[in-house]
Amino acid sequence: MSKTYNIEEFDFTNVKKRNVIVIGSGPAGLTAGIYAARAGLEPLLIRGNEPGGQLVTTTDVENYPGWKGSGPELMMKMEEQCQEQGCELIYGTVKAVDFSKRPFKILAYPDKTFLADSVIIATGASARWLGLESEKKLQNKGISGCATCDGPMYRGENVCVVGGGDVALEDAMFLARFCPKVHLIHRRDKLRGSIAMQKKAMQKKNIVWEWNSVVEEFLGEEELEGVKVKDVKTGEFRTLDVKGAFLAIGHTPNTQMFKGQLDLNDHNYIIVKPNTTYTSVEGVFACGDVMDWVYRQAATSVGSGCKAAIDCERWLADQEN
Numbered sequence: 245m246s247k248t249y250n251i252e253e254f255d256f257t258n259v260k261k262r263n264v265i266v267i268g269s270g271p272a273g274l275t276a277g278i279y280a281a282r283a284g285l286e287p288l289l290i291r292g293n294e295p296g297g298q299l300v301t302t303t304d305v306e307n308y309p310g311w312k313g314s315g316p317e318l319m320m321k322m323e324e325q326c327q328e329q330g331c332e333l334i335y336g337t338v339k340a341v342d343f344s345k346r347p348f349k350i351l352a353y354p355d356k357t358f359l360a361d362s363v364i365i366a367t368g369a370s371a372r373w374l375g376l377e378s379e380k381k382l383q384n385k386g387i388s389g390c391a392t393c394d395g396p397m398y399r400g401e402n403v404c405v406v407g408g409g410d411v412a413l414e415d416a417m418f419l420a421r422f423c424p425k426v427h428l429i430h431r432r433d434k435l436r437g438s439i440a441m442q443k444k445a446m447q448k449k450n451i452v453w454e455w456n457s458v459v460e461e462f463l464g465e466e467e468l469e470g471v472k473v474k475d476v477k478t479g480e481f482r483t484l485d486v487k488g489a490f491l492a493i494g495h496t497p498n499t500q501m502f503k504g505q506l507d508l509n510d511h512n513y514i515i516v517k518p519n520t521t522y523t524s525v526e527g528v529f530a531c532g533d534v535m536d537w538v539y540r541q542a543a544t545s546v547g548s549g550c551k552a553a554i555d556c557e558r559w560l561a562d563q564e565n
């Protein structure tokens with residue numbers, strides 16, 4: 245069971261207060277760090293347990309403008325640039341925060357304590373996986389958590405999508421534009437997605453509906469060669485001949501430590517004021533996938549990281565007047 249951290253137990257009396265603390269080192273956090281450093285705010289950035297964020301788990305990034313190469317390499321360059329501009333990066337994972345009054349209190353694992361006039365949250369949203377051994381083995385070798393990102397690499401190949409909500413339907417329709425056959429594997433005989441989206445998807449001739457089905461195993465050693473599927477009603481197995489498999493079974497925003505401190509939506513994403521990165525607490529800003537359940541791309545995260553640092557810098561300036 246995970247430990248509960250009680251912020252009241254920690255001593256903040258001799259802690260140096262920072263202008264701004266950025267939480268998260270994915271594209272959104274590092275961009276916020278770059279902009280905040282260049283604005284002279286001397287930011288501190290807490291990396292979290294996935295330095296570089298989700299992109300470090302992917303080998304090819306082909307849709308980030310000006311970049312053609314691996315995810316880890318791109319994130320290393322962003323981190324270097326962030327440090328060069330004067331942002332202090334540290335290892336640590338935020339376990340508890342107190343946003344009830346300023347300065348804000350932050351407690352990071354294992355025992356680091358911080359005070360800050362403002363905070364930029366960029367903790368992302370983790371893609372959910374099925375948890376199969378064969379899935380781990382073939383991740384980035386045919387199995388992906390992002391159809392928008394990796395789908396075009398499977399042009400002309402048969403693929404499958406796992407899921408039954410709007411994201412799965414969107415992914416299937418996107419892939420159906422350039423893949424001859426898209427199998428949609430869903431554990432029930434009814435979809436969860438919106439009726440409008442279902443109607444659109446049903447019109448696509450090359451989407452093959454695999455109802456009442458679950459993935460038993462991803463097949464292949466070096467790359468995906470097929471998917472073994474089980475019919476949950478009959479218990480029978482069959483194999484789908486696909487080269488790509490896209491998981492669309494949801495994301496979990498990394499917001500556990502902000503519950504009760506910030507307004508979150510029904511799916512635990514941070515709510516921001518329209519067209520800004522302002523959260524429900526003045527002085528706390530959010531950017532990237534942790535507040536964006538629609539686009540979830542490196543380019544959009546970078547854009548909102550930039551907005552968060554600008555919002556934060558202007559807000560801090562207003563406090564001085």
Ligand SMILES: Cc1cc2nc3c(=O)[nH]c(=O)nc-3n(C[C@H](O)[C@H](O)[C@H](O)COP(=O)(O)OP(=O)(O)OC[C@H]3O[C@@H](n4cnc5c(N)ncnc54)[C@H](O)[C@@H]3O)c2cc1C
Pocket residue numbers: 267268269270271272273290291292293294295296297298299301302304305306307308336337338339366367368369370371388389390393394498501531532533534540541542543545
């Ligand atoms: C397999 C895969 C492939 C992808 N490919 C592409 C692609 O080709 N192109 C594209 O545009 N997008 C791609 N994406 C999507 C893209 O990676 C995300 O949209 C983007 O990384 C989101 O950036 P972010 O900074 O908001 O969050 P993330 O990248 O998720 O970063 C979150 C950061 O927060 C930190 N963190 C989390 N919890 C805490 C905590 N408690 N304390 C401190 N820090 C914390 C983590 O350590 C991490 O550094 C892909 C995603 C996946 C999963």
